[in-house]
Amino acid sequence: MAKMTLEELRNLRESKKKEMSQRDGNDKSAQIIIGMGTCGIAAGAKEAFDAFLDELNTREIMDTKITQTGCMGLCFSEPTVEVDVPGMPRVIYGNVDEKVARRIVKEHLIGKALVSDHIFDKPAADIIK
Amino acid sequence: MAYKNYILVCAGTACESSKGIALYKELEKELKAQGAETEAQLVKTGCFGFCEQGPIVKILPDETFYVKVGPQHAKQIVAEHIIKGRQVEELLYDKEQKGKSANEIGFYQKQKRIVLRNCGVINPEFIDEYIARDGYAALEKVMFEMTGDEVIEELCNAGLRGRGGAGFPTSLKWKFTKNIKADQKYIVCNADEGDPGAYMDRSTCEGDPHSVLEAMTIAGKTVGASQGYIYIRAEYPLAIERLNNAIDQSREYGLLGDNILGSDFSFDIELRLGAGAFVCGEETALIASIEGKRGMPIPRPPFPAVKGLWGKPTVINNVETWANIPMIILKGSSWFNRIGTESSKGTKVFALTGKINNSGLIEVPMGTTLREIIYDIGGGIANGKKFKAAQTGGPSGGVITEEFLDIPIDYESLQGIGSMMGSGGMIVMDEDDCMIDITKFYLEFTVDESCGKCAPCRIGGRTNYNILDKISKGQGTLEDLDQLKVLAQAMRKASLCGLGQTAPNPIMSTLNYFEDEYLAHINDKKCPAGKCKDLLSYTIIEDQCIGCTACARVCPVNCISGKVKEVHLIDQDQCIKCGQCFDKCNFDAILKG
Numbered sequence: 176m177a178k179m180t181l182e183e184l185r186n187l188r189e190s191k192k193k194e195m196s197q198r199d200g201n202d203k204s205a206q207i208i209i210g211m212g213t214c215g216i217a218a219g220a221k222e223a224f225d226a227f228l229d230e231l232n233t234r235e236i237m238d239t240k241i242t243q244t245g246c247m248g249l250c251f252s253e254p255t256v257e258v259d260v261p262g263m264p265r266v267i268y269g270n271v272d273e274k275v276a277r278r279i280v281k282e283h284l285i286g287k288a289l290v291s292d293h294i295f296d297k298p299a300a301d302i303i304k
Numbered sequence: 305m306a307y308k309n310y311i312l313v314c315a316g317t318a319c320e321s322s323k324g325i326a327l328y329k330e331l332e333k334e335l336k337a338q339g340a341e342t343e344a345q346l347v348k349t350g351c352f353g354f355c356e357q358g359p360i361v362k363i364l365p366d367e368t369f370y371v372k373v374g375p376q377h378a379k380q381i382v383a384e385h386i387i388k389g390r391q392v393e394e395l396l397y398d399k400e401q402k403g404k405s406a407n408e409i410g411f412y413q414k415q416k417r418i419v420l421r422n423c424g425v426i427n428p429e430f431i432d433e434y435i436a437r438d439g440y441a442a443l444e445k446v447m448f449e450m451t452g453d454e455v456i457e458e459l460c461n462a463g464l465r466g467r468g469g470a471g472f473p474t475s476l477k478w479k480f481t482k483n484i485k486a487d488q489k490y491i492v493c494n495a496d497e498g499d500p501g502a503y504m505d506r507s508t509c510e511g512d513p514h515s516v517l518e519a520m521t522i523a524g525k526t527v528g529a530s531q532g533y534i535y536i537r538a539e540y541p542l543a544i545e546r547l548n549n550a551i552d553q554s555r556e557y558g559l560l561g562d563n564i565l566g567s568d569f570s571f572d573i574e575l576r577l578g579a580g581a582f583v584c585g586e587e588t589a590l591i592a593s594i595e596g597k598r599g600m601p602i603p604r605p606p607f608p609a610v611k612g613l614w615g616k617p618t619v620i621n622n623v624e625t626w627a628n629i630p631m632i633i634l635k636g637s638s639w640f641n642r643i644g645t646e647s648s649k650g651t652k653v654f655a656l657t658g659k660i661n662n663s664g665l666i667e668v669p670m671g672t673t674l675r676e677i678i679y680d681i682g683g684g685i686a687n688g689k690k691f692k693a694a695q696t697g698g699p700s701g702g703v704i705t706e707e708f709l710d711i712p713i714d715y716e717s718l719q720g721i722g723s724m725m726g727s728g729g730m731i732v733m734d735e736d737d738c739m740i741d742i743t744k745f746y747l748e749f750t751v752d753e754s755c756g757k758c759a760p761c762r763i764g765g766r767t768n769y770n771i772l773d774k775i776s777k778g779q780g781t782l783e784d785l786d787q788l789k790v791l792a793q794a795m796r797k798a799s800l801c802g803l804g805q806t807a808p809n810p811i812m813s814t815l816n817y818f819e820d821e822y823l824a825h826i827n828d829k830k831c832p833a834g835k836c837k838d839l840l841s842y843t844i845i846e847d848q849c850i851g852c853t854a855c856a857r858v859c860p861v862n863c864i865s866g867k868v869k870e871v872h873l874i875d876q877d878q879c880i881k882c883g884q885c886f887d888k889c890n891f892d893a894i895l896k897g
Contacts, residue, residue, distance in 0.1 A: 192437075212390075245389060
C-alpha cells in the first residue's frame with residue numbers, strides 16, 4: 176500500500192477491527208454452539224457453521240460468538256446447535272441445515288423470537304449430569 | 305474471509321527456544337493436510353507471559369489455552385479441536401479448566417495488561433493487526449487534535465514515570481526538550497535491557513513493536529524532533545527483526561518518513577545495535593555508544609533532555625515507558641492515574657523468575673503486593689520449598705524478605721526497604737539460596753560490567769567482591785563486614801554513574817536483612833543454605849548406611865568407595881560437593897553440613 180492519508184488510515188482501522196473482533200470471545204454476549212462430533216459433521220454441521228458465519232458477517236452482528244463442541248448425544252437430530260442469547264432461554268435446535276441456520280440468525284438473534292419448529296428440548300438436568 | 309477458529313501460537317523468544325517455530329510449521333502443514341486451511345487462521349503472536357508452560361497455543365474465539373505444546377501435538381489439535389470442536393484435554397493448562405477460558409486461569413486473574421495489551425493477541429509482523437487494535441489512533445490525535453503542551457500536560461496528569469528503574473517523571477523530560485530551541489532534536493528508545501533475568505523490554509519489542517514506534521513518533525511531534533533511534537542489544541535478534549520489519553511497514557504506510565499522514569511533520573526511526581555492555585543502559589553511556597564512541601558515562605548535568613545525542617536536546621525513555629504512552633493519549637490521563645498508588649501510577653511489567661512455579665512475564669497494577677505476585681500469579685515456590693526472599697532491581701537492587709510480602713509495590717515503598725523497582729526483573733529465592741552467594745553473583749556481574757572510568761566503581765567493586773569471596777570460603781573476619789560497609793558508602797557517594805552508585809545495594813540489603821547468614825559464614829564457618837561449597841561437606845552416617853551402593857553409582861567423580869552391604873565412605877579430597885549422593889540416598893544416611 177502506498178502512503179496513507181488520515182482518512183485512509185481510519186478506514187483501514189475500521190475494516191480491520193471487524194476482522195479482528197471475530198477472534199475475540201470476551202466482549203460477546205450471545206453464543207452459538209455447534210455440535211461438531213462425527214455425527215454432526217456427517218449430518219452437515221460444517222455447512223450450518225458456514226451459514227452462521229456468513230450470516231453474522233453480512234448482517235454485521237458483532238456481539239455473537241460461534242464455538243464448536245463435541246457430540247451432545249442427540250445424534251438422531253444432528254446437526255444440533257445451542258443458542259444462548261441474554262434475556263432469552265437457552266435453546267437447542269435440531270436438524271439445523273443451512274436454511275435453518277440463516278433463519279436462526281434472522282429470527283432468534285435479531286428478531287428475539289424462537290424458531291419454534293426446530294426446537295429440541297434440552298434434556299432434564301438430572302439426565303445430562 | 306471469515307474463519308471459524310484462530311490458532312494463536314506464541315513466537316516470543318522463550319517459546320521459540322522450546323520449538324515454537326517447529327510447532328507453527330507443523331500446524332500449518334496439518335491444516336493443509338487435513339483440509340482445514342479455511343477453517344482456522346494460524347497467527348504468530350508475541351509473548352503470552354506464561355513462559356514456564358511454553359510453547360503456548362491459544363485458540364479463539366473459545367479461549368482455549370494449551371500449554372507445553374510440541375510439534376507432535378499439531379495433528380491432534382487440528383483433528384480434534386479445529387475439525388471436531390473437542391478440546392484436547394491433555395494439553396489444557398489446568399485439566400479442571402475444561403470449558404473455561406484463558407482469562408479464568410489464576411496466572412492472568414490479578415494481572416492488568418496495558419503495556420502487554422497486544423502481546424499474545426496480535427501478530428507483531430502485521431501492522432494491520434496493530435492498527436485494528438486502535439494502533440496509531442493516538443498518533444492521529446496528537447497530530448491533528450492536540451498541541452504539544454497538551455500532550456505534555458496529559459502525560460503529567462497521568463503521572464507516568466520512567467519504567468527503566470529510576471522513576472523520573474516522563475512529562476518533565478519531554479518538557480525540558482520541548483522548551484529548548486535547537487535546529488535538531490532527537491528521540492531515543494533505550495532497549496538495552498541488561499539486568500540478569502529480565503526480559504520485559506525484549507518481549508514488548510517482539511510482541512508489539514509498533515507501540516514503541518508510535519510512541520516515539522508522538523514524542524517527535526510533541527518536542528519537535530525529526531529523528532529517532534532505538535538502541536537495542538545485538539543479543540536480541542528476534543526483537544531486532546520484528547522492529548525492523550515494523551519500521552519498514554510503517555514507512556510504507558506513511559506513518560514514518562516524510563510528511564506523515566499527509567501533514568508537514570516528518571519523522572523517522574533507525575535501530576542502533578549495542579554490543580551488550582551493561583553500562584550502555586545508562587543514558588549518557590548509551591548516547592556515547594550511538595555516537596560511535598566507547599560506551600562510557602559522563603557526569604550529569606547537563607541532562608540528555610538539554611544536551612544529549614550529538615550535543616542536541618534528546619528525549620530518552622525506556623521501552624516500557626514508550627509502550628504506555630499511546631494508551632494514555634487514547635484513554636486519557638484520568639483513566640491511567642486511577643490505576644496504581646498515590647505516587648506511582650499505572651502498571652509494571654515484571655519478569656518473574658527463579659524458584660517459582662509459574663515463571664514468566666507479568667503485568668500488575670502498581671500497589672500489588674509481593675504476596676499476590678508470588679502466590680496468586682506465580683503459583684508459589686517451586687518444589688514446595690520455603691520462600692526466603694525476592695530480588696528486584698537486578699544488580700542495582702536488593703532483596704525483599706518475608707516480612708515485607710504485604711507491602712504494596714511502588715517506586716517509593718521498594719526504595720524504603722532498601723531495594724528498588726529497577727527495570728522489572730524479579731528473582732524469587734528459596735531456603736536453598738545463600739545470600740552471600742547471590743550477592744557475590746551480582747558483584748561479579750557489576751565488576752565485570754564496570755567500564756573502569758572512575759576509581760570508586762572499578763576498585764571498590766573489585767575489593768568488595770574479593771571480600772565476599774573470602775567470606776564464602778570461610779576465611780572472612782568481622783572486620784571484613786565493616787570494610788564492606790565503608791567501601792559501599794564510598795562507592796555510593798563517589799561513583800560517576802548509576803552503575804557504581806548502586807552496585808553496593810545488594811551488599812547493603814543482604815547485610816541488613818541476613819546479617820546472621822554473614823555471621824554464620826564468618827564465625828561458625830558454615831553456610832546455612834548449603835550453597836557455599838568450601839563450607840560444605842557430605843559424610844556418610846555409619847549407622848544408617850546399608851551399603852546399597854546407590855550413592856557410589858551416582859557419584860560423577862567416583863569418590864565413594866565401599867562394598868555391597870558394607871558401610872560406604874566419601875573421599876573428602878576428591879568430593880566436588882555436587883550433592884547427587886545426598887539426593888539419591890533413600891536411607892537418610894548422608895549428612896550435609
